[in-house]
Amino acid sequence: MAMTLNDDQNMLRDSARDFMASEAPVTHFRKFRDMGCKDGFSHDLWKQFAEMGFTGILIPEADGGMGMGQIEAGIVLEEIGRNLSPSPFLTTSVAAVEALKMADKAMRDRWFPGILAGETVIGIAIEEGVKHRPEKIACVATRSGNGFKLTGQKQFVVQGASSDMLIVAARTAGAAGETDGLTLFAVDKDAAGLSMEATRLLDSAVAAHVQLDGVQVDADAIIGEVDGGWTVLSKMLDAGRVGAAAEMVGVGTGAMDMTFDYLKTRKQFDRVIGEFQALQHRAAHLYGEMEGARSIVLKAQSLMDEGHAKAELYVAAAKAKAGLACNLSVREGVQMHGGIGMTDEYDIGLYMKRDRSLNEFFGDAYYHADRVATMNGY
Amino acid sequence: MSDLETFRTEARAWLEENCPAEMRTPAKGDDDVCWGGRNFVFQSEAQKLWLERCVAKGYTVPDWPKAYGGAGLSPQETKILRQEMAKLGCRSPLNSFGIWMLGPALLKFGTEEQKVHYMGQIARGEIRWCQGYSEPGSGSDLVSMQTFGEDKGDHWVVNGQKIWTSYADKADWIFCLVRTDKANKYHGISFLLFDMETAGVTTKPIKLISGNSPFCETFFDNVVVPKDQVVGEINRGWDVAKYLLGHEREMISGMGGDGGVTSIGAAMKATLSEEPVLRAQMALFDVDNLTFRAHGERFMDEWKTGKAHPAYSNLMKYVGTELNKKRNELVMSIGGSQALEWESERANGGSKARNWLRTKANSIEGGTSEVMLNVVSKRILEMPGG
Numbered sequence: 136m137a138m139t140l141n142d143d144q145n146m147l148r149d150s151a152r153d154f155m156a157s158e159a160p161v162t163h164f165r166k167f168r169d170m171g172c173k174d175g176f177s178h179d180l181w182k183q184f185a186e187m188g189f190t191g192i193l194i195p196e197a198d199g200g201m202g203m204g205q206i207e208a209g210i211v212l213e214e215i216g217r218n219l220s221p222s223p224f225l226t227t228s229v230a231a232v233e234a235l236k237m238a239d240k241a242m243r244d245r246w247f248p249g250i251l252a253g254e255t256v257i258g259i260a261i262e263e264g265v266k267h268r269p270e271k272i273a274c275v276a277t278r279s280g281n282g283f284k285l286t287g288q289k290q291f292v293v294q295g296a297s298s299d300m301l302i303v304a305a306r307t308a309g310a311a312g313e314t315d316g317l318t319l320f321a322v323d324k325d326a327a328g329l330s331m332e333a334t335r336l337l338d339s340a341v342a343a344h345v346q347l348d349g350v351q352v353d354a355d356a357i358i359g360e361v362d363g364g365w366t367v368l369s370k371m372l373d374a375g376r377v378g379a380a381a382e383m384v385g386v387g388t389g390a391m392d393m394t395f396d397y398l399k400t401r402k403q404f405d406r407v408i409g410e411f412q413a414l415q416h417r418a419a420h421l422y423g424e425m426e427g428a429r430s431i432v433l434k435a436q437s438l439m440d441e442g443h444a445k446a447e448l449y450v451a452a453a454k455a456k457a458g459l460a461c462n463l464s465v466r467e468g469v470q471m472h473g474g475i476g477m478t479d480e481y482d483i484g485l486y487m488k489r490d491r492s493l494n495e496f497f498g499d500a501y502y503h504a505d506r507v508a509t510m511n512g513y
Numbered sequence: 514m515s516d517l518e519t520f521r522t523e524a525r526a527w528l529e530e531n532c533p534a535e536m537r538t539p540a541k542g543d544d545d546v547c548w549g550g551r552n553f554v555f556q557s558e559a560q561k562l563w564l565e566r567c568v569a570k571g572y573t574v575p576d577w578p579k580a581y582g583g584a585g586l587s588p589q590e591t592k593i594l595r596q597e598m599a600k601l602g603c604r605s606p607l608n609s610f611g612i613w614m615l616g617p618a619l620l621k622f623g624t625e626e627q628k629v630h631y632m633g634q635i636a637r638g639e640i641r642w643c644q645g646y647s648e649p650g651s652g653s654d655l656v657s658m659q660t661f662g663e664d665k666g667d668h669w670v671v672n673g674q675k676i677w678t679s680y681a682d683k684a685d686w687i688f689c690l691v692r693t694d695k696a697n698k699y700h701g702i703s704f705l706l707f708d709m710e711t712a713g714v715t716t717k718p719i720k721l722i723s724g725n726s727p728f729c730e731t732f733f734d735n736v737v738v739p740k741d742q743v744v745g746e747i748n749r750g751w752d753v754a755k756y757l758l759g760h761e762r763e764m765i766s767g768m769g770g771d772g773g774v775t776s777i778g779a780a781m782k783a784t785l786s787e788e789p790v791l792r793a794q795m796a797l798f799d800v801d802n803l804t805f806r807a808h809g810e811r812f813m814d815e816w817k818t819g820k821a822h823p824a825y826s827n828l829m830k831y832v833g834t835e836l837n838k839k840r841n842e843l844v845m846s847i848g849g850s851q852a853l854e855w856e857s858e859r860a861n862g863g864s865k866a867r868n869w870l871r872t873k874a875n876s877i878e879g880g881t882s883e884v885m886l887n888v889v890s891k892r893i894l895e896m897p898g899g
Contacts, residue, residue, distance in 0.1 A: 410898030
């Protein structure tokens, strides 16, 4: 595949760009932040996403969706990132849909229509510690009735308390540290024994700490195979990772463009500060890092869409590189803005906070660089 | 099957049949590389055979037109051919500055006669070229160069000195920037071609920190160059030079082999398991390495479809050369004391150390990293100031 967007993809980018800039720009984010919204996003905006066809972008056409791939989902995510548009798109329409695509028809019929309508929100309940360690999952599912009883705790479940359903990874066999023996469950938000504590994050997203105290689920709640959940989990996580990487390309590019504009207008010592070579070289270096990140994210997306054997390697490298480049962009952004960059009134600091969240989401750059090393045989 | 898939099948079959087994093993050093030219001595029958077969097929320069010795392949076909060569581990049949640099410039600026004559010679590996650009006082500020060609009607008489002329002592001909109008800085330079055996041309190798001498000083003492050996218009050689430098930088983004799974061998990987901090550095390097390959691929696809910014090759040159220096720093660290050995067979004649030192020039030659950053900042980012 050529590493350039085709005509359809360019059209999608144009419409996503126009849509986010007019319906969900940074002022929209500020509005929901400042009102202390319990969800951290607008349900009306989520419905508008559905009207645009975004929510079902990865849902197969046979299930009523757009049947598109990671490249297209990434195009939407980049614009979300550029505008800091708050939405459940990454968790629900990307990660959860990727898992549900592997579920049976009854499960797909239960959840896809709500996602397509922009009414359903799904939380991803994977993390049990402060760092991303999916193979260390210890939450236990024991056989009970015709299904399982889930016991354990989850954290960093973004939009968990606003979700209609949680995808919970639990251990049906084996011990923490093993990839065999995991199973994925679709757990209804109203299930008895499920409790959540919502907590606001630095970027105003709301995440939940989840307690599972003997939550009974039927056999029809299982996504994929019992004990063989790692396959579904890996696909779901990789979709989330490459999606978060695409969103970081948007965050990083948004911050970079804002910074470059500032360099061209701010005057000190009777000169526009963009004339100073010390800043020019840093700006050019940053541009190169962001261009590299954009390239490897596109490469990872296209390999995932092809079902290529190296997709996993490139997704890990893409999450790592996008994280490092976006982080450089927001750090340089605040520094080059000087004092105004430290104020809440100016937007650059909001990008810095969003970057921090996205870097941590689905594994940070160091976690994924470590995976690259492992996959490369050292 | 699409046309491209048909082409892939055919190309693979041709390579399977025509590339000798010996030419499917990695080259061990510069001696194994076929540079062609009047004085080239083939290292083996296989090397000679591989060149001859590729010449006959147009595969030394697959994307050049057939009339000039190429195979007339489209960019997509060329990419497929290179992928198939990489899969089989086929060596490049012919390396040359003629292919990489002069050819593309001739294709854009040369006369039909020049294209047929010079490009044909390059494609067949008959003439080895060197590049005469830098002068002792003109490095990054190349346009200040002083080598002068005095107009004598139907020819110039050239006097002056070039430096950092790669393989000038082994080359047959030179493409050379010569000042032909002292009054006009940018529009007073011509792009001349001449034989290194012409009376008055002498070369002197420069010994580098690596102990090797890939570069020379080249002296011109009343060298006669006929006027039909100018490429492009007289006094407009700077346009040719700039185009060619862009092409040189573009080539750098095409570096790399099999899609970049990893950049070090098994023995070095074993060392890393005992060195957690070094392993972490290597892991971050591999992230950048995979990134650069994807970046290069994207750049080439955009370049070929005319979507890339004209100055983008400057960015690729900066990123690629800095990355290569970093790679060699890590290789030296992983190699430890054995990588310090300068001459032993155990250390392959000090190849790691010599390569490491050689790469320090990557971000100096062909435009320094600092100049690249200036260009990116001014032309792509449109930062203000002169």
